[in-house]
Amino acid sequence: MKILISEYMPESGINRMRKIAEVEYNPDLWRNKQELINKIIDADALVVRNQTIVDQEILDAGKKLKVIGRLGVGLDNINLLAAKQRNVKIVSAKNANSVSVAEYVMAVILTASRPIIQAGEDVKKGNWNRKLFTGNEIYGKTLGLIGTGEIGHRLAKRAIAFGMKVIGYDPYIREFDYPFSETGITKVELAEVLKESDFVSIHVPLTNETRNLLSTKEFNLMKKNAIIINTSRGGIVDESALFKAVESGQIAGAYLDVLENEPVEKDYFLLNSSKITVTPHIAGLTEESQERITNIISDEIMKVLEGKESLFLVSSDF
Ligand SMILES: NC(=O)C1=CN([C@@H]2O[C@H](COP(=O)(O)OP(=O)(O)OC[C@H]3O[C@@H](n4cnc5c(N)ncnc54)[C@H](O)[C@@H]3O)[C@@H](O)[C@H]2O)C=CC1
Numbered sequence: 001m002k003i004l005i006s007e008y009m010p011e012s013g014i015n016r017m018r019k020i021a022e023v024e025y026n027p028d029l030w031r032n033k034q035e036l037i038n039k040i041i042d043a044d045a046l047v048v049r050n051q052t053i054v055d056q057e058i059l060d061a062g063k064k065l066k067v068i069g070r071l072g073v074g075l076d077n078i079n080l081l082a083a084k085q086r087n088v089k090i091v092s093a094k095n096a097n098s099v100s101v102a103e104y105v106m107a108v109i110l111t112a113s114r115p116i117i118q119a120g121e122d123v124k125k126g127n128w129n130r131k132l133f134t135g136n137e138i139y140g141k142t143l144g145l146i147g148t149g150e151i152g153h154r155l156a157k158r159a160i161a162f163g164m165k166v167i168g169y170d171p172y173i174r175e176f177d178y179p180f181s182e183t184g185i186t187k188v189e190l191a192e193v194l195k196e197s198d199f200v201s202i203h204v205p206l207t208n209e210t211r212n213l214l215s216t217k218e219f220n221l222m223k224k225n226a227i228i229i230n231t232s233r234g235g236i237v238d239e240s241a242l243f244k245a246v247e248s249g250q251i252a253g254a255y256l257d258v259l260e261n262e263p264v265e266k267d268y269f270l271l272n273s274s275k276i277t278v279t280p281h282i283a284g285l286t287e288e289s290q291e292r293i294t295n296i297i298s299d300e301i302m303k304v305l306e307g308k309e310s311l312f313l314v315s316s317d318f
């Protein structure tokens with residue numbers, strides 16, 4: 001059997017899978033579609049992160065393909081319907097990086113509120129500007145969540161521990177899975193999240209419905225001091241409209257871990273705003289989450305290839 005890995009995977013997972021199959025590891029393969037097509041022809045399994053676009057053409061080429069392992073959560077880079085039609089199973093690492101993303105968002109909220117890095121740099125210049133670096137408390141501020149699933153409810157728990165009020169919009173959440181009484185999130189409509197929040201954090205998948213979910217109309221509802229945090233997917237926030245909203249002072253700023261087209265060059269227009277901070281899709285990337293994800297995905301791929309039951313199969317009911 002052959003397992004093809006087209007993006008970065010920690011060595012421990014690769015070695016685990018070598019016990020049952022030949023493993024071809026090429027972390028840059030996602031960049032070259034033709035090479036991926038050539039290599040997938042005799043692969044039984046494919047392992048990807050979020051950069052390999054697994055479209056119909058790739059799935060057509062993968063005649064022997066039985067399973068795709070997603071080293072993470074978001075599935076917007078995989079044509080799920082085409083995979084289902086070809087009986088290719090998908091395993092994903094549900095919630096294995098949720099704590100990492102929740103902690104990243106808390107770090108952003110604290111960074112936006114207290115200029116510690118800037119104050120430290122100023123002191124190194126020989127200054128002692130105490131008043132200049134007066135910050136804000138996050139205690140009593142409102143965090144608005146768009147999407148209250150695995151990441152959203154973990155973030156709520158952490159924000160509530162800091163004394164924040166947490167409201168959330170998620171029309172599809174199942175109360176049975178995530179009881180709001182236990183998560184501490186007050187369930188509201190999207191407009192209320194936008195009107196009431198000091199921080200708006202996005203935690204929904206990229207779908208036809210969520211593409212450009214936040215654009216000019218939505219920014220116009222927001223407070224002037226509000227900060228948008230997007231760790232979810234580029235494409236959910238309309239980037240041109242965001243740039244205008246931030247530069248015109250309609251909202252205070254944005255922290256984006258994800259962009260519509262990744263990676264970007266240094267002249268990318270969003271990087272020209274001093275009020276927008278972009279990080280290179282790292283919210284879920286910690287040593288701990290990577291170990292969890294690697295173990296789950298390598299184990300689950302082997303289970304599928306050996307005909308055993310996997311509890312990490314993505315539902316084909318979409
Ligand atoms: N930047 C990073 O490193 C990472 C990014 N992600 C992204 O975060 C997303 C969310 O991850 P999880 O919380 O684990 O997923 P999840 O599936 O547990 O939660 C997503 C929630 O969004 C809700 N939702 C779906 N459509 C919606 C809509 N139109 N309006 C409002 N709510 C809607 C669902 O009901 C669900 O509760 C992933 O799909 C992925 O794109 C996930 C992990 C790491």
Ligand SMILES: O=C(O)CCC(=O)C(=O)O
Pocket residue numbers: 049050071072073074075097284285
């Ligand atoms: O760490 C990665 O490769 C991507 C994480 C992510 O975006 C996800 O899990 O959906």
